Amino acid sequence: xxxxxxxxxxxxxxxxxxxxxxxxxxxxxxxxxxxxxxxxxxxxxxxxxxxxxxxxxxxxxxxxxxxxxxxxxxxxxxxxxxxxxxxxxxxxxxxxxxxxxxxxxxxxxxxxxxxxxxxxxxxxxxxxxxxxxxxxxxxxxxxxxxxxxxxxxxxxxxxxxxxxxxxxxxxxxxxxxxxxxxxxxxxxxxxxxxxxxxxxxxxxxxxxxxxxxxxxxxxxxxxxxxxxxxxxxxxxxxxxxxxxxxxxxxxxxxxxxxxxxxxxxxxxxxxxxxxxxxxxxxxxxxxxxxxx
Numbered sequence: 001x002x003x004x005x006x007x008x009x010x011x012x013x014x015x016x017x018x019x020x021x022x023x024x025x026x027x028x029x030x031x032x033x034x035x036x037x038x039x040x041x042x043x044x045x046x047x048x049x050x051x052x053x054x055x056x057x058x059x060x061x062x063x064x065x066x067x068x069x070x071x072x073x074x075x076x077x078x079x080x081x082x083x084x085x086x087x088x089x090x091x092x093x094x095x096x097x098x099x100x101x102x103x104x105x106x107x108x109x110x111x112x113x114x115x116x117x118x119x120x121x122x123x124x125x126x127x128x129x130x131x132x133x134x135x136x137x138x139x140x141x142x143x144x145x146x147x148x149x150x151x152x153x154x155x156x157x158x159x160x161x162x163x164x165x166x167x168x169x170x171x172x173x174x175x176x177x178x179x180x181x182x183x184x185x186x187x188x189x190x191x192x193x194x195x196x197x198x199x200x201x202x203x204x205x206x207x208x209x210x211x212x213x214x215x216x217x218x219x220x221x222x223x224x225x226x227x228x229x230x231x232x233x234x235x236x237x238x239x240x241x242x243x244x245x246x247x248x249x250x251x252x253x254x255x256x257x258x259x260x261x262x263x264x265x266x267x268x269x270x271x272x273x274x275x276x277x278x279x280x281x282x283x284x285x286x287x288x289x290x291x292x
Contacts, residue, residue, distance in 0.1 A: 004277065007270040011263060018259035024090065025252035032183070032245035038149075039180050039238040046235045053196060053221075053228055069162075069225035072195035073171045078115045080138075080170035081106060082161065082193075084177040084236055085125030086244045087144045092254075094178060094186060094247035095124040101188040102176045106133065117170060121157060121237075138169070149241050154234030161233075162226055165194055177236040178243035184250055186243035193232050196225055 002010070083102045085095045102125075106116050118133055120126040121141040130137075141157055143149075161173055173194040178186040 002273075004270065004273055007266060007273060011266045011270065014259050014262050014266065018256055018263070021252045021255040021259060025249055025256060028245045028249035028252060032242065032249055035238070035242040035245050036180065039235075039242040042235050042238050046231055049224075049228055049231050053224065067222045067225055069165070069194060069229070070196050070221055073168070075171045076114070078117070078170040078172070079109050080117050080119060080161065080164065080173040080194075082119045082121065082157070082173060082175050082233075083125045083129065084175065084240050085120070085122035085128075086240070087123045087142075089124055090251060091244050091248040092251035094244050095122075095128065097186070097188045098176050098178055099125050099128045101190060102129070103132070105174070105176070105190060106136070119161070138164075149234075149237045151230070151234050154237055155230050158226070158230035158233045161194065162229060170194075175232065175236050177240045178247075179239050180242035180246060183246045186247055189236075189239075191232065191236070193229050196228060 081102055083098065085098050089095070102118075106118070109116050116133075116136055117138045118129065118136045119139045119141070120129065120137065122143055126137070126140055139160060141160075143153070146153060164170060165173065172192060175189075175191045175193055177189055177191075179189045181187055
């Protein structure tokens with residue numbers, strides 16, 4: 001049974017931990033508001049970009065002169081997985097859910113006899129995948145010095161992916177990230193970015209018939225498709241940033257509550273031990289007095 005001093009020290013230690021988790025919860029809550037606003041503000045642009053792309057690709061997809069980013073390489077042999085996680089932990093299951101989805105995707109592809117390469121964004125995902133898939137790593141993007149995610153960060157990642165596609169390193173590229181739904185809900189998402197995928201249902205409402213494009217769909221797509229890749233990467237980074245803060249806020253709230261419960265249990269145990277020690281001393285004093 002621990003001594004009174006041990007119990008007192010442990011109570012003090014847990015109280016200090018609770019202060020830290022409470023502070024981290026408040027910091028995450030403050031960051032979450034900005035990150036959520038940024039993620040939600042990017043969604044209309046990304047959705048509208050997808051709608052415009054759907055209208056353009058409706059006619060160009062079957063053309064012999066369609067850009068490679070739309071038509072693909074004509075093969076489905078080599079896959080690049082862009083796994084986007086955080087640089088820091090203490091965010092509950094935020095990183096593990098993304099890694100789990102990427103791992104399942106990679107295992108399925110390898111089971112079908114296809115080649116897999118992995119580009120990691122964020123340290124935590126790389127650490128979790130390193131032991132089993134380290135030989136498949138082709139690059140890593142360090143975001144530890146980035147204070148606030150910007151389009152330049154997404155552009156750099158997209159340029160790297162596009163350069164590898166032009167070099168023939170892969171046929172299909174897929175993004176893995178968490179889509180922010182709420183503070184307690186972040187949805188692991190896999191999105192194919194190369195070759196470009198049409199939204200479900202294709203071009204909506206004959207949108208392509210409402211516009212005349214100059215100089216033509218193929219020429220416009222050649223410029224828009226790389227921008228679309230960067231836009232999707234940027235939207236994923238923003239969704240990840242909001243999801244990370246939401247997951248961290250929830251995890252730190254749970255940790256703070258658990259620390260409070262532990263303090264209550266330890267305090268009860270301390271009081272019982274202290275009462276038992278006092279009772280024992282009284283018995284010894286009374287017994288000594290009676291012996292005299």
